[in-house]
Amino acid sequence: MATPTRTTESGPALRRSAFRRSRGDGPFRFASTGAGVVLLAIMAAIGLFLVVKAVPALQANTSHFLTELTWQPNATKPVFGIGALAFGTVLSSLLALLIATPVAVGVALFISHYAPRRLASALGYVVDLLAAVPSVVYGLWGVTFLVPFMLGPSTFLNDYFGWIPLFSGESIVGKSMLTASLVLAIMILPIIAAISREVFLQAPKMQEEAALALGATRWEMIRTAVLPFGRPGVISAAMLGLGRAMGETIAVALIFPATFKISFQILGPYGNSIAANIANGFGEATEVGRGALIASGLVLFLITLLVNMAARFIIARRKEYARAAA
Amino acid sequence: MAKQIEVAGLDAYYGSHKAIEGISMTIEPRSVTAFIGPSGCGKSTFLRTLNRMHEVIPGARVEGKVRLEDQDLYGPEIDPVSVRRTIGMVFQRPNPFPTMSIYDNVAAGLRLNGRVSRSQLDGIVEDSLKGANLWNEVKDRLARPGAGLSGGQQQRLCIARAIAVRPQVLLMDEPCSALDPISTLAIEDLISKLKQDYTIVIVTHNMQQAARVSDRTAFFNLAAQGQPGKLVEMDETSKIFTNPAEKATEDYITGRFG
Ligand SMILES: Nc1ncnc2c1ncn2[C@@H]1O[C@H](COP(=O)(O)OP(=O)(O)OP(=O)(O)O)[C@@H](O)[C@H]1O
Ligand SMILES: [Mg+2]
Numbered sequence: 012m013a014t015p016t017r018t019t020e021s022g023p024a025l026r027r028s029a030f031r032r033s034r035g036d037g038p039f040r041f042a043s044t045g046a047g048v049v050l051l052a053i054m055a056a057i058g059l060f061l062v063v064k065a066v067p068a069l070q071a072n073t074s075h076f077l078t079e080l081t082w083q084p085n086a087t088k089p090v091f092g093i094g095a096l097a098f099g100t101v102l103s104s105l106l107a108l109l110i111a112t113p114v115a116v117g118v119a120l121f122i123s124h125y126a127p128r129r130l131a132s133a134l135g136y137v138v139d140l141l142a143a144v145p146s147v148v149y150g151l152w153g154v155t156f157l158v159p160f161m162l163g164p165s166t167f168l169n170d171y172f173g174w175i176p177l178f179s180g181e182s183i184v185g186k187s188m189l190t191a192s193l194v195l196a197i198m199i200l201p202i203i204a205a206i207s208r209e210v211f212l213q214a215p216k217m218q219e220e221a222a223l224a225l226g227a228t229r230w231e232m233i234r235t236a237v238l239p240f241g242r243p244g245v246i247s248a249a250m251l252g253l254g255r256a257m258g259e260t261i262a263v264a265l266i267f268p269a270t271f272k273i274s275f276q277i278l279g280p281y282g283n284s285i286a287a288n289i290a291n292g293f294g295e296a297t298e299v300g301r302g303a304l305i306a307s308g309l310v311l312f313l314i315t316l317l318v319n320m321a322a323r324f325i326i327a328r329r330k331e332y333a334r335a336a337a
Numbered sequence: 338m339a340k341q342i343e344v345a346g347l348d349a350y351y352g353s354h355k356a357i358e359g360i361s362m363t364i365e366p367r368s369v370t371a372f373i374g375p376s377g378c379g380k381s382t383f384l385r386t387l388n389r390m391h392e393v394i395p396g397a398r399v400e401g402k403v404r405l406e407d408q409d410l411y412g413p414e415i416d417p418v419s420v421r422r423t424i425g426m427v428f429q430r431p432n433p434f435p436t437m438s439i440y441d442n443v444a445a446g447l448r449l450n451g452r453v454s455r456s457q458l459d460g461i462v463e464d465s466l467k468g469a470n471l472w473n474e475v476k477d478r479l480a481r482p483g484a485g486l487s488g489g490q491q492q493r494l495c496i497a498r499a500i501a502v503r504p505q506v507l508l509m510d511e512p513c514s515a516l517d518p519i520s521t522l523a524i525e526d527l528i529s530k531l532k533q534d535y536t537i538v539i540v541t542h543n544m545q546q547a548a549r550v551s552d553r554t555a556f557f558n559l560a561a562q563g564q565p566g567k568l569v570e571m572d573e574t575s576k577i578f579t580n581p582a583e584k585a586t587e588d589y590i591t592g593r594f595g
Binding site: 215221224226231236 | 349395418425426433434435436446450498502
């Protein structure tokens with residue numbers, strides 16, 4: 012009868028001494044929780060501020076914000092909508108992604124699996140450097156060099172491939188959706204390449220050797236052992252690039268002809284994006300005009316959020332498969 | 338199908354470090370040859386020179402001759418990729434392709450060679466899994482990931498993958514060292530069965546295993562740390578384990594040695 016009482020006595024005592032929180036833990040927990048709370052509060056405040064600014068403008072709008080194409084929030088009867096801007100943002104970013112990803116993956120594979128070691132490290136360094144170049148530099152290069160240069164290739168595409176709707180149209184210009192997408196592609200290429208290279212380098216040597224020992228050529232080895240391993244990493248790199256392309260302001264503001272029209276003719280004088288429109292319009296905007304631009308910024312934020320969530324979803328699904336396999 | 342391997346005066350380097358030196362031996366067809374020796378004496382290195390896997394390590398190179406019957410494997414006109422198709426390899430740790438199903442793992446090598454019809458492929462996959470004594474355990478779940486099998490099953494899957502391309506020689510680098518005794522016995526049985534069709538070389542740290550499965554045994558040793566490994570002697574397994582010619586061999590197999 013005595014034994015149980017003794018254990019109940021010693022139990023809590025033991026717990027107190029052995030599992031007491033160590034001394035440094037308290038302040039650290041406090042500081043990290045505090046930092047997290049402050050950060051959330053600041054973000055909520057910014058979001059609230061933006062929404063408060065946007066709402067009056069949206070109320071003053073005489074058209075439907077989500078479907079309207081024109082953008083005249085500064086008029087006495089404000090008419091504006093996100094339609095053409097959102098379209099331009101998504102189309103230019105997708106085109107950029109389509110152009111950049113295959114090239115970036117090729118560059119990454121060359122660095123990780125083909126180039127001799129010296130060359131590989133030099134190239135890797137260059138790619139990292141390019142990823143850090145500010146976007147305005149790409150924008151200026153785009154305006155001064157690429158815009159005039161693209162007139163020739165664009166005319167060629169229109170002449171010989173005009174039957175493809177994307178390349179059709181009457182007037183062909185340098186400041187086109189295609190040129191803007193190219194600048195975006197060149198801008199996001201180094202990021203995608205840098206991340207992909209890191210991922211490819213981590214491909215397990217064991218599986219690479221398994222493929223080689225089966226009589227795989229280097230490319231076959233890459234296809235069986237490296238690419239399947241690297242796919243989730245490449246997807247997240249591409250999504251990161253897509254996010255950067257969609258949010259890009261200066262580079263495309265310099266190139267887009269700033270029209271408010273939905274057109275798939277990527278060689279014609281059409282194109283604009285949410286970010287470019289904000290950069291171009293904020294200076295001369297009225298109160299309502301600013302509110303309208305802020306509202307468009309919130310839409311851009313939502314789009315990038317959706318893209319990121321989609322990317323996470325894709326990666327999580329692949330991870331699940333990998334875990335089931337492990 | 339099985340062919341003889343003849344090695345003459347072989348040295349292998351990692352950069353400037355000479356890992357093995359002056360190795361000459363004959364490996365008989367349709368038999369099991371075991372490589373034994375202390376850790377670091379170059380057994381794996383030597384094994385990998387036999388199917389030109391050594392050179393995939395940056396800076397690694399080989400000097401000397403390896404002949405498969407009448408072909409010089411290091412001849413100038415020889416494609417290492419085709420050498421590896423002829424001489425298969427099983428690694429110490431089971432390494433099935435994690436994103437592939439059991440079926441696709443076995444078919445992987447054949448698909449590299451291209452143009453095999455689905456029905457042909459089905460047949461070869463079944464034969465290879467049967468050959469690796471794995472068919473009965475996996476025949477109902479060929480579409481499941483290969484990495485979902487137990488370690489011993491994975492190793493047999495890797496053996497099935499290696500024999501699916503019909504090699505003439507099978508090299509195995511400590512194929513049982515990551516496995517439990519039952520899986521080990523399963524693989525040893527398999528080796529005894531496979532030697533009817535293939536030339537088999539197996540590296541092992543397990544003396545009993547070498548004694549059980551092999552017909553001939555080669556003992557490797559190094560004079561000192563940092564020195565290249567050398568072949569001390571090679572003979573019938575029964576002779577090596579009962580009456581070796583060299584003192585060093587006897588010390589090693591009786592355990593009087595590191
Ligand atoms: N990738 C490598 N790069 C450089 N040196 C290596 C490499 N692999 C092995 N070596 C060296 O080559 C020598 C022989 O190694 P090896 O792996 O062939 O020995 P082993 O007999 O297989 O040993 P174990 O029984 O431990 O597997 C060792 O000195 C080792 O340090
Ligand atoms: Mg070894």
